[in-house]
Amino acid sequence: MELSDKFAEAKFLAMPPDSNLPGDEMLRAAPQPMRRQVEEGLRNAIASGRFAPGQHLTDRMLCEVFGASRSVVREAVRLLEAEGLIVLVPNRGQFVAYLSSAEAAHIYEVRGVLEALAAEGFAIRATDAERAELRQIYEHLADVGPETDRMALLAIKRDFYAVLLRGCRNPLVARMLDQMLNRNSQLRATSLSDPARLPHTIRELRWVVEAIEHRDPEGAWEASRLHVRRAAAVALRILRGREEREREDPGGTQLG
Amino acid sequence: MELSDKFAEAKFLAMPPDSNLPGDEMLRAAPQPMRRQVEEGLRNAIASGRFAPGQHLTDRMLCEVFGASRSVVREAVRLLEAEGLIVLVPNRGQFVAYLSSAEAAHIYEVRGVLEALAAEGFAIRATDAERAELRQIYEHLADVGPETDRMALLAIKRDFYAVLLRGCRNPLVARMLDQMLNRNSQLRATSLSDPARLPHTIRELRWVVEAIEHRDPEGAWEASRLHVRRAAAVALRILRGREEREREDPGGTQLG
DNA sequence: CACAGAAAGATTGACAGACAATTATTTCGG
DNA sequence: CCGAAATAATTGTCTGTCAATCTTTCTGTG
Numbered sequence: 403m404e405l406s407d408k409f410a411e412a413k414f415l416a417m418p419p420d421s422n423l424p425g426d427e428m429l430r431a432a433p434q435p436m437r438r439q440v441e442e443g444l445r446n447a448i449a450s451g452r453f454a455p456g457q458h459l460t461d462r463m464l465c466e467v468f469g470a471s472r473s474v475v476r477e478a479v480r481l482l483e484a485e486g487l488i489v490l491v492p493n494r495g496q497f498v499a500y501l502s503s504a505e506a507a508h509i510y511e512v513r514g515v516l517e518a519l520a521a522e523g524f525a526i527r528a529t530d531a532e533r534a535e536l537r538q539i540y541e542h543l544a545d546v547g548p549e550t551d552r553m554a555l556l557a558i559k560r561d562f563y564a565v566l567l568r569g570c571r572n573p574l575v576a577r578m579l580d581q582m583l584n585r586n587s588q589l590r591a592t593s594l595s596d597p598a599r600l601p602h603t604i605r606e607l608r609w610v611v612e613a614i615e616h617r618d619p620e621g622a623w624e625a626s627r628l629h630v631r632r633a634a635a636v637a638l639r640i641l642r643g644r645e646e647r648e649r650e651d652p653g654g655t656q657l658g
Numbered sequence: 659m660e661l662s663d664k665f666a667e668a669k670f671l672a673m674p675p676d677s678n679l680p681g682d683e684m685l686r687a688a689p690q691p692m693r694r695q696v697e698e699g700l701r702n703a704i705a706s707g708r709f710a711p712g713q714h715l716t717d718r719m720l721c722e723v724f725g726a727s728r729s730v731v732r733e734a735v736r737l738l739e740a741e742g743l744i745v746l747v748p749n750r751g752q753f754v755a756y757l758s759s760a761e762a763a764h765i766y767e768v769r770g771v772l773e774a775l776a777a778e779g780f781a782i783r784a785t786d787a788e789r790a791e792l793r794q795i796y797e798h799l800a801d802v803g804p805e806t807d808r809m810a811l812l813a814i815k816r817d818f819y820a821v822l823l824r825g826c827r828n829p830l831v832a833r834m835l836d837q838m839l840n841r842n843s844q845l846r847a848t849s850l851s852d853p854a855r856l857p858h859t860i861r862e863l864r865w866v867v868e869a870i871e872h873r874d875p876e877g878a879w880e881a882s883r884l885h886v887r888r889a890a891a892v893a894l895r896i897l898r899g900r901e902e903r904e905r906e907d908p909g910g911t912q913l914g
Numbered sequence: 915c916a917c918a919g920a921a922a923g924a925t926t927g928a929c930a931g932a933c934a935a936t937t938a939t940t941t942c943g944g
Numbered sequence: 945c946c947g948a949a950a951t952a953a954t955t956g957t958c959t960g961t962c963a964a965t966c967t968t969t970c971t972g973t974g
Contacts (some may be wrong), residue, residue, distance in 0.1 A: 473732075476729070476733065477732065478734050480693075480736065480737060481736060481737065481740055484737055484740060485740075492691070508830040508831070511775065511779075511828055512830050512832065513774070515772070515774075515775050516768070519768070519771050572768070573766070574742070574761075574764040574765060574767075574768050575767065575768055578768065578834065583737075637778075
């Protein structure tokens, strides 16, 4: 079997999953350099679960998939390694990171304070237009029925965070929290958390939105922190249960 | 003038400034891969100010200085760019990041919550031995006279943070806070803050250490947060003053 | 047949050289 | 002295090479 055949079906991975940002890429006249495309494509493929945890990412394979040279691919891989999405085994290669419950706990801890910081900053520094925008997206989220498909839900949440990160006026918080959320997406991609928690999520986010509208930074901080803590509790319970099961029945749900 | 001559005097940059960790590199039998060496060397050179803000970092020059090939150098540069120590200008090259007061404010904001999180985690999860170690380093810091040279002071502070980051039992917090501290070193390297603040620093850190010894996570959180806030206030005042002066007298203190 | 050890194959880590595209600098004509 | 063309320098990317290391397969022996 030829390499081209072997990876042909995976080629679609090269294009990002959410190309519904009409105005954005129109604006930047200069096309993104190759390494950015590979970087984003790889990030998306991992965060969305199309590259499963544990999967071996060969240089050659990545070159085929993204149509780039090894130098470019390797630069992208190094970046994603720094973000924690990929683990490198010396002289063996790179693998999609598997998220243990311990690591997930660490991530939730950091995400908690960063998200709280973002919400606090938003409450202090966002414009009225941004406040209205956040409220609008929240209403959108609160209106969806329980049968709405997961992808649509995730899209709305992503919009919510995009507005929050923009309005907090701290690009550093935005970038780091974005990393955390990417790692979290990896969790959601392996069918985690959401099912019955949606109403709780909506209620908790309402507290955040309301505190922000009252220009109450402390309230926004606390509400935000609480939201992440609860999400963490649910996710960690599921993750630990899964690990428990896998210890007793190795290979029951194989990942990569 | 030949390239070799041109950069000969800069060659010493390749070796890290703090090679006083005797037991550490003895342990790892496998030598760090080339790219790590370049990465660390570059990080140290920037954080310590030997590569000044605004300086143009040519590929060729970096290859000469670190004795590595372009691929390796470029991978390292990309990583440091993600950490914010380097800025890339498309088709022009990479420059040592200049820290504006606005960016510094962002960094201090993030550093505040991360350091608080680390202190809180330490208060909860550190071993007795680690607590004692932290106390010991603190005493060391409190004992130094005001005439102690800056390098020694920075070394002690670095030890303090090393113990704190290890004891908080969250490698993610450790890594991110480490990044923040690197950026901060860049500030200190341009002769900032410290002079008269040492007694205040010592007092504030004592509150942190005492809260930790009383196994009081909330106290450790608050004390830590307070410390960073005060340090930020001082540093930002100086930075803004400097920017003010430079607006009126451009070139008064040139940096690269 | 089982199994230790050797050979073959695949993959990484690193290097050097090449090339077009872009940007900076210098030269030269007016 | 000013502006435009020519020149040089630098980046972004690709290709090919090579040794070191890990995995797998093969092989000979008890």
